[in-house]
Amino acid sequence: MLRQPVNVTVTGAGGQIGYALLFRIAAGALLGPTTPIRLTLLEIPQGLKAAEGTALELEDCAFDLLRGVTVTDDPAVAFVGVNIALLVGSRPRGPGMERADLLEANGRIFGPQGAAINSGAADDVRVLVVGNPANTNALIAAAHAPDVPPERFTAMTRLDHNRAVGQLANHLDVAVGMIQGLTVWGNHSASQYPDVFHATAEGRAVRDLVDEQWLAQTFIPRVAQRGSEIIAVRGGSSVASAANAAIDHVADWVNGRGTDWTSAGVVSDGSYDVPPGLVCSFPVRSVDGQWRIVTGLERNEFSRSRIAASVAELVEERDAVRALGLLPPRRLA
Ligand code: NAD
Numbered sequence: 001m002l003r004q005p006v007n008v009t010v011t012g013a014g015g016q017i018g019y020a021l022l023f024r025i026a027a028g029a030l031l032g033p034t035t036p037i038r039l040t041l042l043e044i045p046q047g048l049k050a051a052e053g054t055a056l057e058l059e060d061c062a063f064d065l066l067r068g069v070t071v072t073d074d075p076a077v078a079f080v081g082v083n084i085a086l087l088v089g090s091r092p093r094g095p096g097m098e099r100a101d102l103l104e105a106n107g108r109i110f111g112p113q114g115a116a117i118n119s120g121a122a123d124d125v126r127v128l129v130v131g132n133p134a135n136t137n138a139l140i141a142a143a144h145a146p147d148v149p150p151e152r153f154t155a156m157t158r159l160d161h162n163r164a165v166g167q168l169a170n171h172l173d174v175a176v177g178m179i180q181g182l183t184v185w186g187n188h189s190a191s192q193y194p195d196v197f198h199a200t201a202e203g204r205a206v207r208d209l210v211d212e213q214w215l216a217q218t219f220i221p222r223v224a225q226r227g228s229e230i231i232a233v234r235g236g237s238s239v240a241s242a243a244n245a246a247i248d249h250v251a252d253w254v255n256g257r258g259t260d261w262t263s264a265g266v267v268s269d270g271s272y273d274v275p276p277g278l279v280c281s282f283p284v285r286s287v288d289g290q291w292r293i294v295t296g297l298e299r300n301e302f303s304r305s306r307i308a309a310s311v312a313e314l315v316e317e318r319d320a321v322r323a324l325g326l327l328p329p330r331r332l333a
C-alpha cells in the first residue's frame with residue numbers, strides 16, 4: 001500500500017548534481033518503492049530554465065511515485081511543508097581551489113534558506129547540506145532556524161565514506177559490502193580523517209591487514225584529496241557520486257541501515273571532544289529515524305591528532321563566518 005506523499009525540495013535543481021539526483025529520487029531510490037514524492041525545485045533566476053527543462057523531463061518519465069513538480073526561485077515558496085530538503089545549490093570549486101575558498105560566496109546562501117526552512121518546513125523536516133563547504137554551510141543554516149531542532153541539519157560526508165570503503169575494498173580485494181566499521185571524521189575537506197582502526201573486512205580487523213605506511217601515505221590522502229583528483233581528471237567536480245551519496249545519506253537516515261554505522265556531518269553534542277555545536281563528521285547510526293553518534297570508540301594517538309586537526313579547521317571556518325556576520329548567536333548545543 002502506498003503511503004502519504006513526502007515533500008522533497010532540491011536546491012540548485014538546474015545544476016549538475018540536481019540533474020543526477022532528481023530522476024533517482026522520483027524513481028524511488030530515496031524513500032523506497034511505496035512512498036510517493038512531491039518535488040520542489042529551487043533555483044536562482046539564471047538557473048530557472050534549466051530546472052524547468054528538468055521538470056519537463058521528469059514528467060516525461062511517467063514515474064509512478066511522482067505526485068507533482070514545482071519550480072520556483074523563491075525560498076519562501078520552496079520550503080513550505082518540506083519534509084526533506086537537499087541543499088545542493090551553490091558554486092562548485094574549480095582547479096587549484098580548496099572548498100573553504102567558497103566560504104563567503106556560498107555561506108551567504110544558507111542563512112536565508114535556513115530562515116525559510118524555519119518559517120515553512122514540516123515538523124519532521126530533515127536537511128542535508130551538499131553545497132560546499134558543506135559542514136559550515138549546515139552550521140549557518142541551522143543557526144538561522146531557531147525553531148528546528150539542530151539535529152535535523154546535517155552535512156554530507158557520505159561521499160567521503162563511500163570513497164574510503166571503495167579504496168579499502170579495492171586494496172584488500174574484497175567486496176565493498178564486506179567492509180564495516182569505517183569512519184570519516186571531521187570536515188568535508190582535505191583535513192578529513194578516514195579512520196580504519198575499527199574497521200573489518202570479511203570479519204577480520206583491517207588494522208592487521210594493511211601497513212601504516214599505506215594508510216598514512218596512500219589511503220588517507222587519496223580519500224581526502226579525491227574531490228581534487230576528480231576535478232583534475234574530469235574537469236569538473238564530482239556529480240553522480242555526489243548525488244548517489246546524498247541518496248545513501250537520506251535513505252539511511254529515514255530507514256536505518258542494519259547494524260553497521262556510516263559517517264555524516266551532524267551537530268556535535270560534545271562527543272569525542274568536538275566542541276558542541278560544530279557540524280562535524282562522526283560515526284553515526286540512524287535509530288528510529290534520528291542520527292545517533294556512535295560513542296565509546298577508542299582512538300589511538302594517531303587518530304586523535306588527525307581528528308583534532310580537522311576539528312580545528314571547523315573551528316576556524318566557524319570563526320570566519322561569524323566574523324563575516326553570517327552566523328547569528330544561536331546556541332546549537
Ligand atoms: P552546479 O554549478 O552544476 O549547480 C549548482 C546550481 O546551484 C546552479 O544551477 C546554480 O544556479 C544553483 N544555485 C546557486 N545559488 C543558488 C541559490 N541561492 N538557491 C538555489 N540554487 C542556487 O554545481 P554542482 O556540481 O551541482 O555542485 C553543487 C554544490 O555541491 C557545489 O558547492 C559543490 O562543491 C558541492 N558538492 C559537494 C559534495 C559533498 O560531498 N558534500 C560533493 C560534490 C559537490
Ligand code: LMR
Pocket residue numbers: 092093099132159226227228230237238
Ligand atoms: C567532492 O568531494 O567531490 C566535492 O566536495 C567537490 C569538491 O570540490 O571536491
